[in-house]
Amino acid sequence: MVNMINQIKSQDKWSPPASIYRYVYKGKVVYFIPQRCCDIPSVLLDEQCNTVCSPDGGISGGGDGGCTDFFKVRSDEKLIWKDSR
Structure with missing residues (x-):
């Protein structure tokens, strides 16, 4: 996940900020990485x-x-990172 965070941080700040x-x-x-704008899809990643x-x-x-069914059946939400730049 550290690599993913570093990849996001290497880009211009998203609006809204990446999380x-x-x-x-x-x-x-x-x-789960929420969509950052309009036509850009969100991304769901496994543990790897x-x-x-x-x-x-x-x-x-969509x-x-x-x-x-992700939004209906997901559980145990925990924010692990938010871009604070």
Whole structure:
């Protein structure tokens, strides 16, 4: 996750500021990076930082359709990082 944070910090500050949340989804720990604007999708990562899906955002606003139940079944939210630049 440190590499992901450093990658985000190497970019211009997002608006709204970037953040990463930890959840449990379908029995597994995942990390959610909310969409940063309009047509840019959010990203859901597994514990190895592999992309699982895009729960929302993108042109349709509905993500990539790979985890349409994420917002309904996720649990144990914990903010693990927020860009404070």
